[in-house]
Amino acid sequence: MEPQAVRIYTRFMQVCMLFILLFVTACSSPSANSSSESVDVQPVTSGNNSVTLVIGAYSVARDALQPILPAFQAEWKEKTGQTVEFQQSYEASGTQARSIASGMEADVALLAMEGDIDKLVDAELIPHDWKQRDPYQGMVTRSIVVIGTRANNPLSIKDWMDLTRSDVDVLYPNPKTSGGAQWDINAIYGAGLKMAAEQGVDGPTFAKQLLHQVHDRVISMDKSGRASMAAFEYGVGDAIVTYENELKARVNQGVDYEIVVPKHTIQIENPVVVVDRYVDKHGTREVAEAFVEFLRSEKAQQLWVEAGFRPVNEQIAAQLSNTFIQPEGLFTINDLGGWDQVRSNLYSRRGIWYEVLAGIDKS
DSSP states (O other), X not given: OOHHHHHHHHHHHHHHHHHXXXXXXXXXXXXXHHHHSOOOOOOOOOOSSEEEEEEEEEGGGHHHHHHHHHHHHHHHHHHHSXXXXXXXXXXXXXXXXXXXXXXXXXXXXXXXXXXXXXXXXXXXXXXXXXXXXXXXXXXXXXXXXXXXXXXXXXXXXXXXXXXXXXXXXXXXOOTTTOHHHHHHHHHHHHHHHHHHHHHTSOHHHHHHHHHHHHHTTEEEOOSSHHHHHHHHHTTXXXXXXXXXXXXXXXXXXXXXXXXXXXXXXXXXXXXXXXXXXXXXXXXXXXXXXXXXXXXXXXXXXXXXXXXXXXXXXXXXXXXXXTTSOOOTTOBOGGGGTHHHHHIIIIISTTSHHHHXXXXXXXX
């Protein structure tokens, strides 16, 4: 076949594989789904010798929490003599936040971004000053947005501009449902602003064009970061925009991916909160607050790191300062004006992201 024909055929087969993957996922048995992603959470009455905590988390955190939960159980048992049981629910962050806000009675919510916690504030489940409760400003882990490629980076992808090439098929999740996807979009748009400043051109125009061009190469937008990663693992696409920790976890498991750290990218911060209304209803405030505190302990933070996350605990961060690449142009959500401005600028009904989806003003 001619090279272009090969390219078309390959992309056709990738899309076919994606449809098969989605079909298989949709047809999975309820028991399989409850063990891997979401569960039907029914609050359990706690007794003197046992207590049940309901955890509502974003899907990417699932694997990292599996060794952390028994570590806390052992510590709490030794300290109090009480057995902790966990009920766990994992969904795309935006979906999980809406579920908790609508009545899924999670004692602790661990979500992908501050904006999803705000949904709990709006539902009057937690107070507006939730970030002032602790010295971590409500955060429990950090990461950065990176690009994942196939083994040995066969297409020589080095930065965001490479994702605009006609020979590269890209994956990232849907920012309507996935907090991770919003971090991805923020990273690309913010990188465009930084690149424009270096080149002396109009920032918003250049950044929007970059986002348009990358999105034109996206062949699938899945519900969550975990679902997007599953599609990539299945063989769909040449590059994936995702959390660094998602790729690090797989590389640590022996999967041969290349992690490309762009020159300009965003620092991700993931929040955790005790859901006041529900812990007071269940009588679980003491253990819920202890669990959140434990998540930032040296023991738990080391387990987060083993799962690929960057720590918020400064002692662990100092010990591991040479473990993680520090991008030259790393920026934060505050460099983009904070979440309120980002939501207005990018994700409002007439925001830049929806113009990108509609193909408006590509030039």
